[in-house]
Amino acid sequence: MPLPDIDKIISAIQSVIRPKNEGPVALHEPCFNGNEWKYIKACLDSTWVSYVGKYVDRFEEMIADYTGVRKVVVVVNGTAALQIALKVVGVKAGDEVLIPALTFVATANAVAHCGAIPHFVDSEEKTLGIAPLKLKEYLKEIARPDTSGCKNKKTGNRIKAIIPMHTFGHPVDLDPLLEISREYKLEMIEDAAESLGSFYKGKHTGNWGKLSILSFNGNKTITTGGGGAIITNDEVLGKLAKHLTTTAKIPHRWEYRHDHIGYNYRLPNINAALGCAQMEQLPGFLAKKRALAARYKQAFAGVAGVRFFREPPHAKSNYWLNALLLDEASLARRNQLLEKTNDAGIMTRPAWVLLNKLAMFQDCPCMDLSGAEDLEARLINIPSSAVLGE
């Protein structure tokens, strides 16, 4: 296997991004060239900046129309969205939830916020997401579906749910995961925080989970400053999710009476105004991001020791964060590349430290994670802003 030549990799990145960018290049920055000002000004002028207002409703409708789901609930961020989705499918304190070890920490935090236990599963190179065959073998060994759900034979806990995450926007292979969910009576929630604009077998990600979630953080394909959404095709659960994200007040002209412990995770109208303007530009952002990915693909075609990661065959990806895979699993080599690029003003980053290695999750159950370990040592994200694809 050829050793990657760091300088050649940097040249390839530069050949794509430098013609237009002399200064430092961010990993992913937002673009506000649409109706952002107009809508925010209208929102301020109406004084309806808080939780009730037309932009909240309009933003939810725009997301529903685009993704094809029946019900959308916009909230303060993706972590909050995932916590509520887990609550709504019935995850309780002490339950285990299967999540990839190779994901952003928010996936595990949301599980922990429910008092539940992340149970880390392996990922595969094909999708950068959960490895379904390996998971199936593992569950055969440690899990037993019974009348009350699925029991972890080793820990004695109930395994209640599974959260596939679409890494860097690339859809994981959902069909085999759905099959596993059915066999083991697991609720499936898609963590689509990174995959707005990504489609699995022709349908938008987030349509397979009982509920799924999106993120509109500042580094995402579209942003509301901070924000996220719960999306679902189950209108009853969607309505409950909406209610839980408020203070769970029973509608009344003046009485303040509440019927659930509410979370107050509502997205303010002013952030939703930003979201509406961003959604209008989503097709344009996606086209630019795909153009950028195509240029990277071409630039890396002849570079030894490294591969530009491309969308899996079952998917059309948003290419949220473009990713390189070093042929050789070497943290030293990876870090050398990170250092050189960042020193040169080209922002790059590795994938996340595997979550099972973090102090607060190190005692959580996990399967063999050799696939995730391998990816952790080989993955590097490179600049991916839509503007670079112009």
Added chain:
Amino acid sequence: MPLPDIDKIISAIQSVIRPKNEGPVALHEPCFNGNEWKYIKACLDSTWVSYVGKYVDRFEEMIADYTGVRKVVVVVNGTAALQIALKVVGVKAGDEVLIPALTFVATANAVAHCGAIPHFVDSEEKTLGIAPLKLKEYLKEIARPDTSGCKNKKTGNRIKAIIPMHTFGHPVDLDPLLEISREYKLEMIEDAAESLGSFYKGKHTGNWGKLSILSFNGNKTITTGGGGAIITNDEVLGKLAKHLTTTAKIPHRWEYRHDHIGYNYRLPNINAALGCAQMEQLPGFLAKKRALAARYKQAFAGVAGVRFFREPPHAKSNYWLNALLLDEASLARRNQLLEKTNDAGIMTRPAWVLLNKLAMFQDCPCMDLSGAEDLEARLINIPSSAVLGE
């Protein structure tokens, strides 16, 4: 005791608010006549709309300067602020936390979000907040301070904290509550969600709790759309609170490693931009609100059966929500007044349904709540926007 004459009460309200307002009058609406648009536009133009940006830092500094606390952490809302404050003082699952039954549901929700149990205490007419003498007698009976803290002799749980709330902006009598906190080894957290601009014995509310919280919801004295803050004079705890409101990432050029289960409760920079503009106008808002309260006081001086609630002698209040107290404790009479005023386009509301009456909290421990019950049946809030005081 004279029965209140509903029509005379309505006339008194109208004499204060109608000269300038023909249409419906809200209970509390925000006012954006300062640098809101300028700062938000600058924020958009910088593209730093998310969690890192100069407005977050500036907003925190402005709040610290104004309240006189050492450390401020701005977050998505007051509920989130209170949850983190409780975490930081060491409230654990199964602990009890003393809170007034007469408060907005968010106080109890934040306790529940920590897995802890709200323990409802009584309020008194003098301040509309916790009745300290009655509480002292109650704790003498049911609580026993020991080496590990304070034990509830009836339930066997630890009582870990007490949350005085400054009702409608009127400061509760903090000194005797501090004394009780010391005697019973309770951590005190002030719920100052409603009392930005309110002072107790010359110092801003929020300076007595180990940590305290503010809210910038759309109906508050200043607003950020949705928002809140943790304020504290303990810089170590303040720093921990800040860390927990992020994803608890350890600073590093590229590595994604986290050392706590973070909550992702950060206030986006775009909302903080709104907050900075609002803080600049706070003294003006407060002057108008006090002028409005003075006019209400005068208008109600001759109205039988009802009293306009005035700040306690130890306090200077922001008069966030102006309040009437019917002499007679009658829900029927109160509801008649609510109906007539709301029908006439004058938005009014009662205090909250006491929290111990809500389904999700009805099994929580509580003391005799006759003071709170009396206030619940007699309190009515009347229009309080700063603009009405012009």
